[in-house]
Amino acid sequence: MATSEELHKRRVEAVARGVGSTIPAYVDRAGGGTITDVDGREWIDFAAGIAVTNVGNSAPRVVEAVRAQVERFTHTCFMVAPYESYVAVCEQLNALTPGGFEKRSALFNSGAEAVENAVKIARHATGRPAVVVFDHAYHGRTNLTMALTAKNMPYKHRFGPFAGEVYRVPMSYPLRDGGLDGATAAARSIEMIEKQVGAENVAALLIEPIQGEGGFVVPAQGFLPALREWATAAGVVFVADEIQTGFCRTGDWFACEHEGVQPDLITLAKGIAGGLPLAAVTGRADLMDAVHVGGLGGTYGGNPIACAAALASMETMRELDLGAAARRIGAVMGERLRVIAAGDPRVAEVRGRGAMLAMEIVVPGTLTPDPAATAAISAACHAAGLLTLTCGTYSNVLRFLPPLVISDDELGRGLDILAAAFG
Template sequence: MPSSAELHERRSAVVARGVSSMIPSYVSSASGGTMTDVDGREWVDFAAGIAVTNVGNAAPRVVEAVRAQVERFTHTCFMIAPYEQYVAVCEELAALTPGDFEKRSALFNSGAEAVENAVKIARHATGRPAIVVFDHAYHGRTNLTLALTAKVMPYKQGFGPFAGEIYRVSMSYPLRDGRSGPQAAAYAIGQIEKMVGGANVAAVLIEPVQGEGGFVVPAEGFLPAIAAWTKAAGAVFIADEIQTGFCRTGSWFASEHEGLEPDLITTAKGIAGGLPLAAVTGRAEIMDSVHPGGLGGTYGGNPIACAAALASIETMRELDLAAAARRIEAVARPRLEALAAKHPSIAEVRGRGAMLAVEVVIPGEDDAAGPVPDPVTTAAVAKTAHELGLLLLTCGTYGNVIRLLPPLIISDEELDRGLTLLEQAFSTTA
């Protein structure tokens, strides 16, 4: 097997420079909460493929289901010749997503596709143009979803012009805005009414816990107030649960933490154990407002990905991975808070379930936006962690947040080892 150095040399000759990687090592295998590179080095996995392998890599049920499906057929295109697996995934989504009302789903390949189609559906259903999004949001890398995404580098720089009729308002960010949930919601709603006008809003699109924007958990009461205003305005409330969905935050969906029942919900990442699948699920009358043929795609709801999703959902139920996410938080949060007590550079520990983060700042320095972010130390801690054998990711509008996204099936020993390596990385760097 070629070494990582050899593979990197080959990569440099053929892979576009814009496609970057966090570590220079190349993976040969992964299972549980670890992965092994081609040089035989093992890493504790606190990334899970960016919250994708919630059930773990090469999960037995997923492997079995994929193998069986490949032997039957690999593709027909559901729009040409339908199959049961697509229908079964939609049945599961109708049962699992929040809200006791009739639902419909449409399946796609990626989170960006799901978000883009949710916007299409909302505009079609309401006959209105405007889409409201929030500071620090991340919704994808297509032209429309880049317009919805807040951060310029590395996502938006040089790729415009972007789609229009997108309006950005203030997000509840407790560390930085000092507002209660209702106060932050009132401020954001005031911006919408002044800049857009409620009668023009097709949809309000929000991540219940922001992902790439820094694992920002809005203050309690913010999300219900925004959802209530959206309903009163006759607009569609869309919850982007692409990173938060499928047990990641300690519930099947993060919307459940404050009793939200989104009109539409977008899912991807954790749905299919590592295979590409995404969905828009929502109220039947909204989803069915689109004419036949108005939604679809060649690979959307591919039978192999659907088989993997059904096996993943079965695994989540059987192992109660929502409870596993809460157990991870119960172990990790006290360790992170103890780490914050030792290192003044950690301004906050936040998150839900197995979606946890620490925000790194320059101690004692504040500006109009609150504690001054320290992306340099953040990057150094992450680099040191990688060198020690811990795979983790950074995020945040200011590049100063370290996030933890372990597979939900990670063992106690692996979790402990990963947290110890993170502590070591801070001790030697921050």
């Protein structure tokens, strides 16, 4: 087997430079809370493929389901010759997502594709053009979703022009808006929408219940319910982007459940299928069914192998009660992170929910972001065998997304490495 060094030389000659990687090692196998590279080095995994392998890598039910499906058929295109597993995934999503109303689902390939289709559905159903998004938001890398995303580098830089009729308003960011309460923060955003866009022009209000790439920003209590209430009154489709927060990651099946928010549409991907590419839009039947036949779809959307993996993943989540596992991870990890923060003035805040936690790093005594220190801490983790990620509009947030099946020993060893990296 080639070494990581040999593989990297091949990569330089074969792979576009614009595709980056967090660590220089090349993976041979992974499972539970660890990744092993081709040189035999083990890494504690605090990334989960960016919140994808919630059930762990090569989870037994997923492997079994994928193997069985591959032996039967690999592709027909649901729009050409449909199959049961697509229907079964939609049935499960309709039942699992928040809201007691009648629902429909449609399956796609990626989170960005789900977001684009949610916007299409909202525009078609309402006949309105405008989409409202928030500061620090991340919604994808396609042309429309780059317009919806806030951060320029690396996501948007020199890739424009972008799609129009996208409007950005302030997010509730307690650390950076003076601890503004949720209702007041929502009123600020709503006033801007009404003055600068006009509620009657807004098709959709799109928000991550906890922001992902933007810095794991947790809005103040009451912010989401106030926006939901306004959207209902204004006839605006409330879209929850749960691509990173979904499937037990925050301790509930979906993050918007924490405050009882019931979105009109919810976008899903990442943790849905145990590592296979699958995404979905689930929502109110009247909205989903408003689109004409043939208006939604795609060649690979709801691929039968990915659907088999999704059904197995959701069964694993139920069987292992991964929502409870996320809450346990959050309690253990949160306590250790707060201890680190108490002894290091560079940590402005520890935040998150469940197994989706973060530390914001600043210049001591200020709120000035310190991306260099953040990168150095993360690099020290990598050097010691802990896979961590950074994020945030200012690139100054360490984020932690361990697989929900990580063992207590693996979690503890990873936290020890993290503590040492802070020196």
